[in-house]
Amino acid sequence: DIQMTQSPSTLSASVGDRVTITCRASQSISNWLAWYQQKPGKAPNLLIYKASSLESGVPSKFSGSGSGTEFTLTISSLQPDDFATYYCQQYNSYPVTFGGGTKVEIK
Amino acid sequence: EVQLVESGGGLVQPGGSLRLSCAASRFTFSSYWMTWVRQAPGKGLEWVANIKQDGSEEYYVDSVKGRFTISRDNAKNSLYLQMNSLRAEDTALYYCARVGHLYDVSSYFTNWGQGTLVTVSS
Numbered sequence: 001d002i003q004m005t006q007s008p009s010t011l012s013a014s015v016g017d018r019v020t021i022t023c024r025a026s027q028s029i030s031n032w033l034a035w036y037q038q039k040p041g042k043a044p045n046l047l048i049y050k051a052s053s054l055e056s057g058v059p060s061k062f063s064g065s066g067s068g069t070e071f072t073l074t075i076s077s078l079q080p081d082d083f084a085t086y087y088c089q090q091y092n093s094y095p096v097t098f099g100g101g102t103k104v105e106i107k
Numbered sequence: 108e109v110q111l112v113e114s115g116g117g118l119v120q121p122g123g124s125l126r127l128s129c130a131a132s133r134f135t136f137s138s139y140w141m142t143w144v145r146q147a148p149g150k151g152l153e154w155v156a157n158i159k160q161d162g163s164e165e166y167y168v169d170s171v172k173g174r175f176t177i178s179r180d181n182a183k184n185s186l187y188l189q190m191n192s193l194r195a196e197d198t199a200l201y202y203c204a205r206v207g208h209l210y211d212v213s214s215y216f217t218n219w220g221q222g223t224l225v226t227v228s229s
Contacts, residue, residue, distance in 0.1 A: 001169075034215035036152075043202055043219035044144075044152065055217070087152055091214035095168045096142075096154040 002026050002090050006099035012107040017078045021102045023071045023088035032092040035064055035073045038101075039084045047086075048073065078104070109134045109218040111203050116223030123193050127223055129186040129203030134218075137161075137181040140206035142216060143188050145199035145225075153199070156188065157206060157214060170196075193227045200224050 003026035013019050023033065031051035036044040046055045048064035051071055061076040075082055083106055088099040115127040127143070143155040156177040157166045165177050176189040186203050201223050204216035 032213065036216075038152075043221055044216070045219075046215060046217050049213070049215040089152070089154075089215065094157075094166045096157070096214050098152040098154065101151045 001095055002029060002093065002097055004088055004090055004097050004099035006086075006088055006102050008102060009100065010103045010105060012105050013078050014107045015078055015080060017107075019075045019078055019104060021073045021086055021088075021104075023066075023073070023099050025069045025071075025090055025092075028068045029090045029092035031067045032090060033064070033066070033071050034089045034091065035062075036087045036089065037082075037084045038087065044087065075104075080106075109205060111205065111218060111220035113201065113203050113220045113223035116201065116225045118226045118228065119193055120229050121194060121227055123227070124189070124191045125193065125225060127188040127190065127201055127203075127225070129188075129220060131184045131186065131203075131205075134205070136179075136184040138209060140212055140214070141177075141179060141186045142204050142206050142214070143177060143186075144202045144204055144216065144219075145197075146202070146222070147196075147199045150199075155201070158186070190225070193225075195227050198225060198227045 005024045007022050033051045035048040038044040047062050052064045063074050085101045085103045110132045112130045142157045158177045174192045178187045203220045205218040
């Protein structure tokens with residue numbers, strides 16, 4: 001199985017900050033990577049697929065990059081609505097696997 | 108807007124069974140792979156199973172193989188998860204989700220329901 005490792009597990013940031021979350025795969029997954037945002041008590045919401053493709057309706061302040069084994073999600077200017085937990089997910093091969101999550105907290 | 112509504116969760120004893128349902132609407136259900144993903148209380152996301160548009164292919168995480176069965180009824184726009192031999196570690200919120208975009212069957216999950224809670228406890 002492909003292991004997905006996110007860092008950091010918790011990130012403290014201020015409104016207006018640019019933040020970057022990293023996701024590493026235990027083997028190459030090409031660009032078969034998605035990012036999700038999850039707020040407390042809510043279902044996850046797809047932000048990015050194929051490593052860098054922005055899902056329809058998602059603000060352009062979210063961007064993804066990377067290929068192979070290392071990927072990043074960047075939020076260009078953190079707003080109060082962005083404080084949430086973010087997950088990466090590989091879909092290169094079964095079983096589909098998620099990273100452990102990065103909680104973005106208010107500093 | 109795509110709508111997915113799960114039901115069927117509840118409290119069940121270890122070794123028991125439960126059948127989850129997911130009612131889909133506002134999209135052509137038969138054109139998409141579908142999935143179940145679960146989240147244990149306070150934990151991260153875990154993919155459980157995928158099923159092809161016509162039900163001819165199914166994939167499972169190892170921890171549920173032989174115990175869980177994903178199925179669908181395209182005439183009823185419904186997805187199911189039959190869960191047998193339930194264990195305490197199956198306790199989680201179970202989400203159904205639509206897989207990929209039309210003509211892109213890659214296994215990312217575009218739309219999610221709100222989940223149904225399964226608690227396995229004596």
